[in-house]
Amino acid sequence: MSRQTGYLIKIAVVGIIAIAGIAFLTTVSNIVKMVIISALLAYILDPLANFLESRGMSRTSATVAIFAVFFIFTGISYMVFLPLLSGEIQALQSGLNPAKAGLIIDRLEDFMVANIPFLGGKDLNLLTRLENSMAKTGEWIFDHFLDTASVITSMILIPFIIFFLMKDGREFKKAFVSIMPNQYFEFTLYLLYKLNAQIGNYLRGQFIDATIIGVLSVGALWFIGVKYFFIIGTFAGLANLIPYFGPIAGATIAIIVSILQTGSFQMALYVIIAFTLIKLFDDILIQPIVVARTVHMHPLVVLLSVLIGGKLFGILGMLLSVPIVGFMKVVARESIHNYRRYREV
Amino acid sequence: MNKLWENIFKPRQNKKDEIDDILMKIPVFQDLKPHALKKIKCILHQREYKTNEIIFSQGDVGLGMYIIERGSVEIVCDPERHILAELQDGDFFGELALLDDSPRSASAITKTPCRMLCFFKPELLDLLDRDPKLGSRILFKLAWTIGERLKTTNQQVKELSCSTYSTKPIQ
Numbered sequence: 001m002s003r004q005t006g007y008l009i010k011i012a013v014v015g016i017i018a019i020a021g022i023a024f025l026t027t028v029s030n031i032v033k034m035v036i037i038s039a040l041l042a043y044i045l046d047p048l049a050n051f052l053e054s055r056g057m058s059r060t061s062a063t064v065a066i067f068a069v070f071f072i073f074t075g076i077s078y079m080v081f082l083p084l085l086s087g088e089i090q091a092l093q094s095g096l097n098p099a100k101a102g103l104i105i106d107r108l109e110d111f112m113v114a115n116i117p118f119l120g121g122k123d124l125n126l127l128t129r130l131e132n133s134m135a136k137t138g139e140w141i142f143d144h145f146l147d148t149a150s151v152i153t154s155m156i157l158i159p160f161i162i163f164f165l166m167k168d169g170r171e172f173k174k175a176f177v178s179i180m181p182n183q184y185f186e187f188t189l190y191l192l193y194k195l196n197a198q199i200g201n202y203l204r205g206q207f208i209d210a211t212i213i214g215v216l217s218v219g220a221l222w223f224i225g226v227k228y229f230f231i232i233g234t235f236a237g238l239a240n241l242i243p244y245f246g247p248i249a250g251a252t253i254a255i256i257v258s259i260l261q262t263g264s265f266q267m268a269l270y271v272i273i274a275f276t277l278i279k280l281f282d283d284i285l286i287q288p289i290v291v292a293r294t295v296h297m298h299p300l301v302v303l304l305s306v307l308i309g310g311k312l313f314g315i316l317g318m319l320l321s322v323p324i325v326g327f328m329k330v331v332a333r334e335s336i337h338n339y340r341r342y343r344e345v
Numbered sequence: 346m347n348k349l350w351e352n353i354f355k356p357r358q359n360k361k362d363e364i365d366d367i368l369m370k371i372p373v374f375q376d377l378k379p380h381a382l383k384k385i386k387c388i389l390h391q392r393e394y395k396t397n398e399i400i401f402s403q404g405d406v407g408l409g410m411y412i413i414e415r416g417s418v419e420i421v422c423d424p425e426r427h428i429l430a431e432l433q434d435g436d437f438f439g440e441l442a443l444l445d446d447s448p449r450s451a452s453a454i455t456k457t458p459c460r461m462l463c464f465f466k467p468e469l470l471d472l473l474d475r476d477p478k479l480g481s482r483i484l485f486k487l488a489w490t491i492g493e494r495l496k497t498t499n500q501q502v503k504e505l506s507c508s509t510y511s512t513k514p515i516q
Contacts, residue, residue: 053475170471174390182394186465189390190406193467338406 033316034154038161040320042169043200044207049166063167067159081230187338194330199323206241209286213240213278217250220274226254227261236275240282242318243302245310247282251275297326364389364462367414370435372493373464373486381479388468392461400453400461407442407449409465416459422451431456443469443487 052062214237221229236250258267309321368374403423420430473480
């Protein structure tokens, strides 16, 4: 067998293994999503476990302590917020149809048909469309987050995976590095080190930022008197994890709900002011302090990454697009840098 | 039955003792208590190399130090492959990379099949985070080791310059 044939066979084998791997991961995509979410949470909580370790606790005790606090907090949140949350989602599912909202949307529709010529005087059915989309959103949230089977599976599996990732994460990393050939071993470790420094800070910063924005949004919407303030505020916080699109999506939902609730634009104006102030507060105060060291990417790259991530993998793709592109950037930059230096030597 | 148990556990125990013995001879890990040594062993990477295998090349990104558990390694300077040192079991090299980000100043190539213990910067930084007392102790020992090497180098430079001046003809 010639050297070239052997090389081609090697490439073919690697290709087949890669395709089989991707097919397998697609089949178990729900489990993969769960593992990704768990890994992210474990990664975010890692400094906390390190801090407890520095106070003299063993890794296992530190992980158990974090879990104990987490379960107590979740238990209290479950008792306090779940009835409120499920009530709000059920109301969203059943749709909204106050007379005032109907009137204002009809007026808006008439205005659009009369003034925007390319619509050609068609009946837009804005109210029905809005109601349908809101009912669909409610159903989607219920199906994805509050469906009993998926909640039970996630509530058991995610903490279970997080626990072991936190407790034995170092061993997993060591085992991963140990399978690397000697030639790439140190460079792999170097890449992981650089990635941890850049993307770790970004992820932890974004997580803290989303929590602060979520709390501020819930508070502001409650103060203004918007219905479903808890679910919209929480959504706004979570959506903030997605650059550019997130804050707009959170504000848009709050504006629509406020219009449908009161039938006037006054509350919507307050919502716009509140979200603008929160965004300003985020950009001026929270982002510079919390998300201090980011992945340093051009806004256009961030925008395209989010769009592509969303198209390929949905919301999870949008959430992870920036750190993944950041990861690719670090790998490419360090590899090229290393290759150039190698050539110079 | 007892023999079976002995066979299962004995080699592993011996291997652990071997690593302990090697680490205790390295100035950076000297005088550490057993529980601290156990923590260090947990973060070390163990690698096997064949004869004439490159461990790292001059100009590579350096991330940490290598301890020879078994075998022989040559430290060579490119491009002429001038041999700077030949290291044996229990010796260590590359410790400067634990402190700075500059590229490797020489290449390390195995002369015989080798088993190495590797101690890297990310693990040292992580240790400083988790156990600041042990981490700073290691950093102190590392500084001491590098200081000792600097003293030796100074001595060698002094001797070299003295011999150069003494052989220089008076003009």
